[in-house]
Amino acid sequence: xxxxxDLKYTPSHEWVRVEADGTLTVGxxxxxxxxxxxxxxxxxxxxxxxxxxxxxxxxxxxxxxxxDVYAPVAGEGIAANADVEASPExxxxxxxxxWMFKMKVANAGDVAELLDAAAYQKLVESEAH
Amino acid sequence: xxxxxxxxxxxRELGAKMVDFGGWDMPVNYGSQIEEHHTVRSGCGLxxxxxxxxxxxxGANVRAFLRRLVANNVDKxxxxxxxxxxxxxxxxxxxxxxLIIYFMDxxxxxxxxxxxxxxxxxxxxxxxxxxxxxxxTLTPRRDLAMIAIQGPNATQALNEAxxxxxxxxxxxxxxxxAAMGEMFxxxxxxxxxxxxxxxxxxxxxxxxxxxxxEAGGKPIGLGARDxxxxxxxxxxxxQDMDETTSPLESGLAWTVDLKTERDFxxxxxxxxxxxxxxxxxxILLDKGVLRSHQKIHTKNGNGEITSGTFSPTMQQSIALxxxxxxxAPGEEVEVEIRDKKLKAKVVKYPFVRNGxxxx
Numbered sequence: 001x002x003x004x005x006d007l008k009y010t011p012s013h014e015w016v017r018v019e020a021d022g023t024l025t026v027g028x029x030x031x032x033x034x035x036x037x038x039x040x041x042x043x044x045x046x047x048x049x050x051x052x053x054x055x056x057x058x059x060x061x062x063x064x065x066x067x068d069v070y071a072p073v074a075g076e077g078i079a080a081n082a083d084v085e086a087s088p089e090x091x092x093x094x095x096x097x098x099w100m101f102k103m104k105v106a107n108a109g110d111v112a113e114l115l116d117a118a119a120y121q122k123l124v125e126s127e128a129h
Numbered sequence: 130x131x132x133x134x135x136x137x138x139x140x141r142e143l144g145a146k147m148v149d150f151g152g153w154d155m156p157v158n159y160g161s162q163i164e165e166h167h168t169v170r171s172g173c174g175l176x177x178x179x180x181x182x183x184x185x186x187x188g189a190n191v192r193a194f195l196r197r198l199v200a201n202n203v204d205k206x207x208x209x210x211x212x213x214x215x216x217x218x219x220x221x222x223x224x225x226x227x228l229i230i231y232f233m234d235x236x237x238x239x240x241x242x243x244x245x246x247x248x249x250x251x252x253x254x255x256x257x258x259x260x261x262x263x264x265x266t267l268t269p270r271r272d273l274a275m276i277a278i279q280g281p282n283a284t285q286a287l288n289e290a291x292x293x294x295x296x297x298x299x300x301x302x303x304x305x306x307a308a309m310g311e312m313f314x315x316x317x318x319x320x321x322x323x324x325x326x327x328x329x330x331x332x333x334x335x336x337x338x339x340x341x342x343e344a345g346g347k348p349i350g351l352g353a354r355d356x357x358x359x360x361x362x363x364x365x366x367x368q369d370m371d372e373t374t375s376p377l378e379s380g381l382a383w384t385v386d387l388k389t390e391r392d393f394x395x396x397x398x399x400x401x402x403x404x405x406x407x408x409x410x411x412i413l414l415d416k417g418v419l420r421s422h423q424k425i426h427t428k429n430g431n432g433e434i435t436s437g438t439f440s441p442t443m444q445q446s447i448a449l450x451x452x453x454x455x456x457a458p459g460e461e462v463e464v465e466i467r468d469k470k471l472k473a474k475v476v477k478y479p480f481v482r483n484g485x486x487x488x
Contacts, residue, residue, distance in 0.1 A: 037352065038163040040439035041418050041446075059467070061418040063162050063356060063439050092161075 002030040004096055008072075008111070009120035012054075015096060016072045016114055023078065024111070025102050028060060028069060030095040031124050036062040039088035044080035044101050051075055051103060053110065058100045060091065073110035075103045134179035135274040135331035139338055143348055150351055151245040153180040158350035165353040166441040169320050170484045173282035174349035175341050179274040180244035183313075183328055184251070187237050188265035195230060195238060197393050198257055200376060202386035206232035210306045212317060215384055216376045217250065218395025222402060223372040224379065226250050227364065229317060231306050239313070241275075241326075243366050257394070273313075274334035278346060279324030279357075281484065287314075287325055289344035290337065298325075319354065321361025321482045356438050359447065362410065362479030368421055369408065369435040369449055375399060378451060380408030408435065409456065410478030411448040411464070412488065415471035419448035419464060426463040426470070429453035434464070442481045443488070449478065 003009075008016040013032035017025040033039065041061040051057050051071035058069035079102040084090055090098040105111060115123065131154035140147065145156035156177065158165060168174050186194070195203040201215030211232050217225045226246040231239040242250045251269060258265050278287050288295040297307045297314055303323075306315035313328040329337050342348070355365070362380075364370055370379035377385065377399060385399065411434070413419050419437030432452030440447045456462065458477045463470045476488050 037158060038161055040163075041416065043417075061439070063441070064157075064352060066418065066420060 003117045003121050003124070005117045007096070008114035008116065009123075010070065010072045010114060011123060012070050014069060014072050016111075017099075018111060019102075022108065023102055023104055024072065024075070025099045026069070026072060027099040028091065028095060029120070032067075033091050033095045036060065036067055037064045037092075038062055039091045042085050042088045042091070042100070044085060045077045047077050047079055049077040051077060060088070060100075069100055071103065072114060073103075074106040076106070078102050078104055132180070134177055135334040136177045136179060136276075136338055139335050140177065140348070145348070145350060148351075150180070153244060155180060156348070156350040157352045159348050162350065162352040162356070163441045165347070165349040166356050168347045169280045169322055169349055169353065169357055170442055170481070171281065173278065173280040173286040173346045174320075174353070175338065175346040176277040176279065176349050176351075176354055177274070177338075178277050178326065179331075179334070181275060182242050182244065182247040182250075183270040183273050183275065184240045184242060184254075185237065185268045185270060186240065186254075186265055187268070188263065189236055190263045191236060191238050191265055194258065194261065194263045194265055196391055197261065198254065199228070199230065200385040200393055200395060200399075202389060202391060203230060203232070203238070204389075204391075206230070208305075209233055212304045212306060212315060216370075216381055217253070218376070218393070218399070219372060220394060220398060221372075222375050222395040222398035224366070224370045224374060224376055224381075225253055225372060227366050227370070227381075227384075229315075231315065233308075245367060270328075272331055273328045274331045275326055275328050276334065276338060276341070277318055277320075277324065277326050278341060279318045279320040279349075280322045282345060283322070283324040286341055286344040286346045287327070290340035290346070319361070319363055320357040321363070321479060322357075322484065356441060359436050359438050359449065360440050360442055360479070360481035362449070364408075364449075365436055374451075375402060375404070377402070377404045378406040378408065380449070405454055406432070406451050407454050407456075409450055409452050409458075410476040410480060410488075411437075411450050411462070411473045412443075412476055412480075413446035413448075413464065413471060413473050414461070415473075417446060417466050417469075417471055419446045419466075419473070423448075424465040425450050425452055425473075426465070427452050427456045427460075429455045432462075440480060442484075443486055447480050448473075
């Protein structure tokens with residue numbers, strides 16, 4: 001199960017969990033970590049930072065390459081995961097447990113525009129060709 | 130259509146992640162690049178390097194030809210099987226390619242050139258062969274596969290996989306090669322560990338690869354090959370030097386023989402040029418990862434990273450960088466990474482050899 005049905009996704013390979021209080025938890029997908037390979041460095045956004053939709057707000061670096069992580073919607077950072085910064089390899093072990101940051105959403109309607117699991121699955125398959 | 134080595138199906142059976150590597154369909158890893166890296170430092174790794182091209186040059190004038198063709202001096206090669214690392218320069222003193230030359234006998238030398246430059250190299254060599262009236266025969270050996278067997282257990286694995294080869298491996302010194310029937314066994318590599326580059330007939334390669342795996346060798350992708358060679362402080366053509374850079378500013382002065390009067394292509398340009406830069410080792414002191422093309426600020430001016438990575442052995446980021454002369458090991462420089470300037474220390478490389486950190 002590499003694309004959990006209960007999560008939302010972005011075309012830039014972030015996963016998004018909508019929490020009960022309406023905040024979002026964000027990470028990168030299993031597919032993204034598979035493309036990047038062994039993670040060696042992760043930098044997450046500071047709490048309180050205002051985020052525009054699509055803004056580069058975290059960096060993941062594997063032995064192979066550096067890659068930006070984008071804010072899935074507009075809002076504000078409220079927490080960053082210090083554990084993934086300390087253990088970047090946790091993203092390779094379980095991409096959906098190793099969240100990068102949590103954020104508040106500026107416009108609740110934006111969340112509905114994120115991809116569901118089926119749409120993301122199609123995107124991954126189309127990129128494979 | 131990507132080119133395939135004789136081991137393509139073998140890599141796919143092993144579940145390798147295949148990538149377009151300069152037009153070749155090659156394994157970048159078989160799972161974890163970092164685990165593969167450690168395997169080579171502590172055990173035995175197997176690399177398919179059949180994309181590189183062995184090239185036989187035959188004829189009475191072969192030594193005279195190579196004296197003029199390459200920057201290192203083939204007269205250092207007097208014992209059959211001895212190998213020499215050299216650059217092949219253009220008239221401007223830029224590096225057309227770096228290669229290994231094996232002396233077999235006075236009418237036969239074998240070269241191994243990089244995959245991405247093979248056609249260009251061959252065209253250049255044929256042009257010189259004709260222009261100098263050397264009358265040599267150049268034979269690309271695409272009928273051969275090449276497997277690198279690297280790591281402290283490489284000898285044991287090779288001996289077990291290939292009955293009779295222990296007669297050779299027992300006495301073969303580093304940077305020497307020997308023929309064994311149709312096979313060619315060289316004690317060379319690109320990892321900083323003991324090991325061999327073995328050439329076999331293409332049709333025998335899958336069987337030989339499986340025998341090496343049964344003897345304890347683990348398949349290693351080109352991803353780990355890059356981190357291993359960078360830790361070992363070995364240049365990569367196209368990154369650390371190319372046709373626009375001088376070997377004297379690429380950490381390769383030791384391969385350019387200017388002591389003898391020998392006239393070779395690029396010599397005049399090198400002797401007329403002023404050397405203002407050096408290739409230096411860097412260790413990142415702050416958190417992050419050094420990558421090629423990142424800008425370096427030093428007290429003597431700017432420089433640029435040519436190769437950078439995260440070193441699995443040292444657990445920190447390392448790089449080779451072309452920086453101004455006069456910056457000595459121990460000094461600190463700044464690296465531009467995204468919107469930040471991070472601290473890095475200049476060090477004398479190699480970083481790692483034979484499993485040990487040297488910094």
